[in-house]
Amino acid sequence: MALDAAPAVVALGGGHGLYASLSALRLMSDQLTAVVTVADDGGSSGRLRKELDVLPPGDLRMALAALCDDSEWGRTWSDLLQHRFVSAGSLDNHAMGNLMIVALWELLGDTVQGLDWVGRLLGARGRVLPMASVPLVVEADVRREAPGERAAGETVVGQSRVAVTDGRIEQLRLVPADPPACPEAVEAVRAADWVVLGPGSWYSSVLVHLLVPELAAALHDTDAKICVTLNLGAERGETHGLSATDHLEALHKHAPGLRVDAVLADPSAVEDTSELAAAAGSMGARLLMRQVRRGDASDRHDPLRLAAAYRDVFEGVYGDV
Structure with missing residues (x-):
């Protein structure tokens, strides 16, 4: 799926949504950077964050797992990162990858260097960075x-x-309200050809990137083009009852001056195509409709279909297929 000249791509998000975009993007570019939310306060990540006063590692771990290549080596390391312990003791539900990442942070004393070491061990096809230098x-x-x-x-x-x-x-809002952005993440956004925002938990994993002032400034100032990837449906909880257009309007509300170049959506997740196209146009974007859902009709993206859709976005192929 690689383009003739692979673009430098930065993908922003967290959790399963970022895992989906990275699983597609790694098929088409070797210049890939994931910028990951660091606000998780639940589960294994929340426990490690509270006990050791570190960034929550869970979303960072998932991004690294997504960048493992589809070889025996890559699949094995990805499975190891995602493995969770089951016990009656304090290890219960801890993810092995979370423990590995935090251990490297303690050994090296540097968050970004620790993530780079994990990436080298895995043979990850890209780099993983936190969106901020402190837990949020x-x-x-x-x-x-x-x-x-x-x-x-x-x-x-x-x-x-x-x-x-x-x-x-x-x-x-974020607490602290003016957190220090990860300098490497800001640099990656400014140097990118494309920035991909979403899919994912719209408020708690996607829009939070726009609340880190230095990162938001880079997103507004970068020469990179910006692609917003919409979800395959409203989620239980934070976006229950929201339409695809509502998702775009929430983005515009939290970043009214952000220029968007493309909006990617699956037709099955769009209630009113004309309304969504108008909302995209008001942000300066063109709407690209592509089937990116898995064939089992689940609310999960198919990596190959999503990679093909991103290729069309990057090459400016907006016609119906």
């Missing part, structure tokens, strides 16, 4: 409406709680 807390102003009652607002604190909130998210 996500806060969301949420509006809840009960039938026959006036809408009530509340603040939900923590990525794990924001991800499953059953209210309408009005505004996101």
